[in-house]
Amino acid sequence: MNAVRKQRLILVLLLLxxxxxxxxxxxxxxxxxxxxxxxPAQMAAGEAPVAQRMRGGGLVVPGSxxxxxxxxxxxxxxxxxxxxxxxxxxxILPDLFVEGSGVVALGTLGSDGVFAATExxxxxxENYMPPEVQKAIDEAHPKPGYARPAAQxxxxxxxxxxxxxx
Amino acid sequence: MNWTxxxxxxxxxxxxxxxxxxxxxxxxxxxxxxxxxLVWGLAFTPPDYLQGNSYRIIFIHVPASFLAQSVYxxxxxxxxxxLIWKIKLADMALKVMAPIGASFCILSLATGAIWGQPTWGTxxxxxxxxxxxxxxxxxxxxxxxxxxxxxxxEAAAKACAILSLVGVVNIPIIKFxxxxxxxxxxxxxxxxxxKPSMAPEMLWPLLLAxxxxxxxxxxxxxxxxxxxxISRERKTRWVKELVS
Numbered sequence: 001m002n003a004v005r006k007q008r009l010i011l012v013l014l015l016l017x018x019x020x021x022x023x024x025x026x027x028x029x030x031x032x033x034x035x036x037x038x039x040p041a042q043m044a045a046g047e048a049p050v051a052q053r054m055r056g057g058g059l060v061v062p063g064s065x066x067x068x069x070x071x072x073x074x075x076x077x078x079x080x081x082x083x084x085x086x087x088x089x090x091x092i093l094p095d096l097f098v099e100g101s102g103v104v105a106l107g108t109l110g111s112d113g114v115f116a117a118t119e120x121x122x123x124x125x126e127n128y129m130p131p132e133v134q135k136a137i138d139e140a141h142p143k144p145g146y147a148r149p150a151a152q153x154x155x156x157x158x159x160x161x162x163x164x165x166x
Numbered sequence: 167m168n169w170t171x172x173x174x175x176x177x178x179x180x181x182x183x184x185x186x187x188x189x190x191x192x193x194x195x196x197x198x199x200x201x202x203x204l205v206w207g208l209a210f211t212p213p214d215y216l217q218g219n220s221y222r223i224i225f226i227h228v229p230a231s232f233l234a235q236s237v238y239x240x241x242x243x244x245x246x247x248x249l250i251w252k253i254k255l256a257d258m259a260l261k262v263m264a265p266i267g268a269s270f271c272i273l274s275l276a277t278g279a280i281w282g283q284p285t286w287g288t289x290x291x292x293x294x295x296x297x298x299x300x301x302x303x304x305x306x307x308x309x310x311x312x313x314x315x316x317x318x319x320e321a322a323a324k325a326c327a328i329l330s331l332v333g334v335v336n337i338p339i340i341k342f343x344x345x346x347x348x349x350x351x352x353x354x355x356x357x358x359x360x361k362p363s364m365a366p367e368m369l370w371p372l373l374l375a376x377x378x379x380x381x382x383x384x385x386x387x388x389x390x391x392x393x394x395x396i397s398r399e400r401k402t403r404w405v406k407e408l409v410s
Binding site: 001005009011015016019020023027033034035036037038039047057093094095098101107119120121122123124125126127128129130131132133134135141154 | 169211212213215217221224246249250251263278284285286287288291292293294326328331332334335339347348349350351352353354355363365367387
């Protein structure tokens, strides 16, 4: 490699380092705004805005889902392992809304600590397996509480990642 | 270090001659692999325990997303070679790869939206993964437009190479967006370091589809590059002899 090319190689590397540093600083400054939702722990700690539209996300606490028999009203609690928030919602829940699985809700957090949602989205995980495998796992490790042991391992992993992140 | 092999590789005539021999193999293997993978994945793999049959779009979505990012990495590499060694073939490759990468990016965004509607309950959210992928599409479109806007080949080559290099910072952002921030998009199923979180009977057709998409990309890239070589080298003696 001759001197001119070496110089150009250094220039290219400097360009990459400069742009990379600029973007890293920008993302660092915006780190809270890039998060798609606030976790229950953040809401409990008062880091989330009150009475403003925002998103909250977490895992649906098993056994916490209460449906109104007369209307589409539903209430459930979401958790990230460090905090819990009650969510009220009226409308159709997505098909993948399952106890123990993740949701992201859009709405407002009231001063009473209840999250009034206008939209609930289901967040599925990165595990894919056939129903028979799932059934075999269910039979091999029957556990109370969380309906699906596979979902539970995911729950635990997500909880760990949430705790690490916060 | 001896760099002559590198410059020989960059000779348009040499590449034109040798790539003609690769083409039939690439065409047959990509067609066979994609057909086998899609028939296997769409018809013969079991449904997912949670998502049922709707997860099957993964056999197109994941390979398209892989390629959208890989093609950009190849373009950034070609851009560095263009800037440092001034090899014409690298700039030609950069030019012909951009529309292919943009197509994979559109396919990835479209299949993602179609998958999101039944599973998440929405076509689109502005989370970090989806937004950074949209930025990648804008980068591709920007690179294509920039080349169209500059008329001299050398100036266009330099400008596109710099833009491609600047945009490469977006690739790690796409990859790690699901780890760095809270996103609606789930984490990676396939990683180099961990065991894939997917049952083997679903994983095999997915890996085949990814390989098939790579071969298909190589085939389209080689086809387009050969046309670009002929068009740019039309005044040289070997092209004149070739077409006469």
